[in-house]
Amino acid sequence: MSHDTMATLTRETISAAPDPIVRRTLHDELLERLRAMIIDGDLAPGDKVPEKELCERFGVSRTPLREALKVLANDGLVKLTPNRGAMIADLTLEDLEEAFPVMGALEALSGEMACANITDAEIATIKKLHLEMVAHYEARELKPYFRTNQKIHEMLLSAAGNQTLSALYRGLEGRIRQARYLANMSTSRWTQAVREHEQIIAALEARNGAELGAILKSHLANKFETVKEALQDREKS
Amino acid sequence: MSHDTMATLTRETISAAPDPIVRRTLHDELLERLRAMIIDGDLAPGDKVPEKELCERFGVSRTPLREALKVLANDGLVKLTPNRGAMIADLTLEDLEEAFPVMGALEALSGEMACANITDAEIATIKKLHLEMVAHYEARELKPYFRTNQKIHEMLLSAAGNQTLSALYRGLEGRIRQARYLANMSTSRWTQAVREHEQIIAALEARNGAELGAILKSHLANKFETVKEALQDREKS
DNA sequence: ATATTGAATTATGAATTCAATATACATGTC
DNA sequence: GACATGTATATTGAATTCATAATTCAATAT
Known part of the structure; x- marks a missing residue:
């Protein structure tokens, strides 16, 4: 064993089992x-x-x-x-009005980057989730619908593969968490939302990042309108 | 003084001088x-x-x-x-690669929203800063150039009028702070950057939000390339 | 009866203390 | 002389303590 390889070997021996507590x-x-x-x-x-x-x-x-x-x-x-x-912290209408455009920008970026990086397998998983979500829509199961919906967006985010983006997005999401429980959507809005999700899947399969970004942005903007109405109703009472 | 106005008056007296320490x-x-x-x-x-x-x-x-x-x-x-x-925290190339696209999205949003909300007076101020910056460019004064440059972007951000956006942007900016000192730009890149800034001003005056957003995004992407090269050079040494 | 004042209680911000861990150094072994 | 092992010191994470500010509540005045 030559001397100049010693250090390397030692390091390898140690790093061979890197299992820190x-x-x-x-x-x-x-x-x-x-x-x-x-x-x-x-x-x-x-x-x-x-x-x-x-x-x-x-x-x-x-x-x-x-x-x-x-x-x-x-x-x-x-x-x-x-x-x-x-x-x-309490959620005010102003908070929402500030947070949603920013969420929109981040979500659009997430879509763009996801198109560039996503694997076929991941797309397949998302399609499956999408079908699940549609089933919940048809059964009018709001809560499972929301849950599946969120999973889809989470997958897009992780497919984007940008930790910084994920962290900021999750931070914002935490802040507007209450909005979720507010959005008791009208049937027509719900139908529209599902249609928008069809477009999301289509853009994703085509790997059209710009398109997906735009759809996500307007999808979120529409959602915002729904939430805003709900919040205004609540504040009246 | 009737009795039922007392409470109101009292409250007014207190809230008339809200000057908390x-x-x-x-x-x-x-x-x-x-x-x-x-x-x-x-x-x-x-x-x-x-x-x-x-x-x-x-x-x-x-x-x-x-x-x-x-x-x-x-x-x-x-x-x-x-x-x-x-x-x-030390700035790695990966950090930069993650942060810049997100910065781009935020900056684009900032431009969009600024166009919607900015006053003529603010535009005038930005134009003045722009001329200052061009002067620094012509005098090849890098540091003052950067400083003025940053002021312009700060003004756009505050004109957007979204605290949430500002907070996220500043947070990211803090993280990539080192990049500033790295970017010892080539003359050609510098010239290009100034040209991009001309476009920024033009879009702002036209209040063309979509356009301004797009310009800012690509402006930042170009800047990223410059910084990346500088960082790679440094890591080699 | 209501409002106001003042004392007792409680909660908060910050300093201090204490135990656990890491680092630096010294000693001994091959 | 290089390495390993043991010891002393310093630093850190967290609990405790202390001073101050806020809240509560009873007593008093209006």
Whole structure:
């Protein structure tokens, strides 16, 4: 064994079995859990965040919890008022009006990039999901419909293969999470939405990125209109 | 004074002078300062973040500083490794390749929305900045050129009038901050960039949102190519 | 009866402390 | 002399503590 290969060999020996023990910080773990709680609605918008209670629940001290809250505040999921603590952010019409165009731009990009990178297998999976979704539409099953719908958009996003894009998109989605439960669509809008999804599939199969981007953008804009109406109705009551 | 107007009057008296004392938390202040330090390059990529030193510098304890670091990590400006502390995030080619398309989408949206909302006065200001920038180009003053350039893009962004968009854009910009110092443009690229800026002004004056969006997108794509080359050169050395 | 004031309680922001982990250094072995 | 092992120091993550601000509630005045 010559001397100058030693170092290389040693490194290979070590890196041959790179199986590090994953250790997460409490802060990190809490961040994930709290995000999930907010997005799932366990912590409702407008709620005060009960620091003490959550600490007991998770069995941690206030320090890591508060660190997580600062991050969530930065992401817009909670509002922090000095000396008055944290509240789960409430969704205003203005928030929606700001978020949707940005979502549209990101979604369009996601479509464009997905067309460039997606595999045939992935397209097949999306088609299958699409058929599932249509079945839910025909059965008028709103919740399963939404769920499948979201899966399709998630797949497009991951097919785009851009972590930065995904992160921003998910961040925005978290903020407008409430909108989902609002959009009790009219039959005509629902039919239109399904038709738009047909177009999405077609553009995807043709791998026409520009087209897909445009469709997604207007699809989202239409969805926004639906949500906006629902939100305005709710605010009246 | 009738009794039923009392409450109203009282409320008016209070809300007539809403001049709350602005109190910021240390965490918030630190966040701002650290961001500036990173973006200005006072803390260089790859540097370990000296917790203790910074605490002394700012005269605060570790708690608020660490809170700020978590937020910065969430934004991708620093990397946090458990038990090993924080490092200023280093910019890889992959980061750039991910960030630029997203920046492009956001910038395009910014242009579109700016056209819809911008005032004549704002257009005039931008034109003035543009002339300044051209002057710097002709004098071959790179740094002032960049600075003015950035001001123009900032104005477009604020003219778009979408806080969500601004926040995401600035976040991304912070991450690719290093790219600025890399882009030592060739003369031909520089000339091209100025020409593109002429087009930007033209589209803006015509208030042609779609056009402006498209120009900004390709403008950024071209810039990316320049930066990419510079980065590859640097990585070789 | 209602509104206002002041004291007690609670919650928050930030500093400090403590335990666990990593790094640096020294010593011993081949 | 190179490497490994053990020890000391420093740094980090998280709990605890402390001071201050906000909230609650009873007492008082209107």
